[in-house]
Amino acid sequence: MMQIPKDIAIVGSGLVGSLLAIYLRKLGHKITVFDRRPDIRTVEFSGRSINLAMSNRGWKALREVGIEDIIKKIAIPLDKRAMHIGENPVYYQKYGKEGEAIWSISRGVLNRKMIDLAEEAGVQFRFNEKVWDIKLPQAKLFTGESEKSEWQEYRFDLVFGCDGAFSRIRHKMQRRSRFDYSQDFLDVGYKELTIPPNEDGSHKLDKNSFHIWPRGKFMFIAMPNIDGSFTCTLFLPFEGSVSFESITDKSEARAFFKTHFPDVSGYIENLAMDFFKNPTSALVTMKCYPWTYWDKVALVGDSAHAVVPFYGQGMNAGFEDIYKLYQWIGRYGDDWEAIFRAYQEDRKPNADAIAELSYRNFIEMSSKTADPMFLLQKKIEKRFAERHPDKWIPVYSRVTFSDRPYAEALALGDAQEAIMQKIMKMPDIEEIWDSQQVELEILDALAAQRSNEVSRQP
């Protein structure tokens, strides 16, 4: 498939910007990527990242342009969660069926590789060039040293804003009338920390696990890198009795880790150092609409829909945007107005759905993990899903290991939750949870939902 060649600018050389560049080059376009930051291949990576979890949607988008295998070489498959709870030994939860895994990748390592691949495909990168303004109807970009300096003007046929949650391109669209927009921050922030490799280069914890230390109001996670290290993330309230604010020096940081994460206390010296070296970052859910302007400008990835990281789907959703955009190009050829319209109408409800699912996962992890009734509910669901894998697809699997729309996964989750609300009200559910009675009750409720659905059809 080739299109009438266009002169296209992409603002942002992150993961979404560089993958989109590869896609559009394959379609025959001239591509210039602007980034306000220096070339990530020439600098140390930031220290404010959470490792990425590539899952089905991400891989599918890479496969389409033939780079799945290259990227798999820098990724580590994680087929299970490793739960570090209290004094107990670690216990493991398989993610899915045999062969299903999410893949841990360092954001920096992946981004460098993607830029290499885009350059090989013929994409031109303009690093250290800051875009300050855009004239939307003419797809004109203005760049310069500072907001008030002399600006250079570029005119393109199309501009894609892949410049992240705090997108400059969206910022300009946002000032137009009838542009819906929201940004909502969590009271929990995060900080990147590192567990170094053993001296022989091997991993200090099980390599093929997503390690989690859930602690109610806060949480620590660790994801492996190919160099033997783990990129860890501490999620912690900004303020309060146990919070970033309350940890003011290294000895307090050390005490905090010793108290709450005793099984990583062997690496604490390093963690306590990182704690004060690395910044504390905020977590935001950003929604907006529309995502496009005429046949000139479109937002893709975080600039259109930033989510909190608790479902590991931020990058996957951005890559799926590109994959879907490509499908619409296949359908509408060179009619960019039709392509953009279909793209945003297709993706918006799914972006909203993954935002909601990601936020719910945060609530679940931070406030429900201590609730015995919630844990019992999860146990009942798990048991039922094992017995009836065709009838009860866990929402996590639907999101992570399928390519069905996120909005469907959200609806599926709501339907399952409605059933479980009834089940949890059964008398003596604590005693009978593993009984045939409960199993039949769920089956009945599922059948009732199905017949309702059928009767709703015209």
Place this chain on the structure above:
Amino acid sequence: MMQIPKDIAIVGSGLVGSLLAIYLRKLGHKITVFDRRPDIRTVEFSGRSINLAMSNRGWKALREVGIEDIIKKIAIPLDKRAMHIGENPVYYQKYGKEGEAIWSISRGVLNRKMIDLAEEAGVQFRFNEKVWDIKLPQAKLFTGESEKSEWQEYRFDLVFGCDGAFSRIRHKMQRRSRFDYSQDFLDVGYKELTIPPNEDGSHKLDKNSFHIWPRGKFMFIAMPNIDGSFTCTLFLPFEGSVSFESITDKSEARAFFKTHFPDVSGYIENLAMDFFKNPTSALVTMKCYPWTYWDKVALVGDSAHAVVPFYGQGMNAGFEDIYKLYQWIGRYGDDWEAIFRAYQEDRKPNADAIAELSYRNFIEMSSKTADPMFLLQKKIEKRFAERHPDKWIPVYSRVTFSDRPYAEALALGDAQEAIMQKIMKMPDIEEIWDSQQVELEILDALAAQRSNEVSRQP
């Protein structure tokens, strides 16, 4: 009450900006008001305004600084709605009890008077001076011809952003981390139109009524001015079969009015002219938080909480902000950090509540007025409120004629709605709606809610 005098800037010379200036002058401060637009007293007013409905909260704020009586002279009391429905003669709905009214004021006339009063109080106005940037920690303002021109720098002790829904001051706060923000537009826009006075200067429609022509998806309203004219507002979808988009010339505009508003067709020539002279404006709900920065900067009025106009409370809420701010000054003296903290924590839930109430009124007017069950529900509520005025305060009255917090009014409305949901499910409710059975059922439900409330208290 006097405070340690401060050098204070207010950005925006609208209604909230000028009233706040009067309040702060009374406390002994030096006040400079910046406005990017020319002095409203020297120019024709914009043609994109909806007349204001001053109600209890607004009057109370004016009374506190002794200007209620002056403003009442330019306002007209409206004690009822005049409903223009179909071919029927107009029918009237009293707003409240004897003596309760909302007051119609032209925004332009009121704003001019408020600026006069502020100037008399010693406030300095700097019109035609555009604020482009603010350094929040230093309360420094930057003004100039354009965003990229040379800027003049001013340093103040405090800055108040009263620059409306698209506030420049908030815009700067919004770019900070952990600033929650949302803007949501309706698919319905509005246009100002005018019904001129009779030749003898009298009003063409009943002068002491708020005139409404509800038409489901769209609506026309008219509010009187002291010069005998009416400022009218047409609310209409932007797109669709009957929409701003679908009316493309004067004859289509004339036909639209003739079809849907036959009893104003005598004035149609004028309306059709205004239709193309005046802009079509959008309606937005804007929420944000926090509203203040240290002891330096605070947002007041629409810049902190813009609501859709369907409850007539936008200005009243802004004036109440000022009244409450003044109460907190009385409490905390010169501790501006404490004042600002208390102000935003006090006002935020109430701003959210009036935003929700205003949005619900839009939904009610645009989609429920055609639903016979909804109209029956309103009839039952009205009947019950007449019989038990102590037990059922209509939410409209609570919002409009009391000074109890908006959040309480919203909660009251939810509690009433929960009761009515049950009532509407009573068998044969269409037949028995006016019976003692229904009355007793509502009384029981109210008693049950009350005893629930009591039992929830510790």
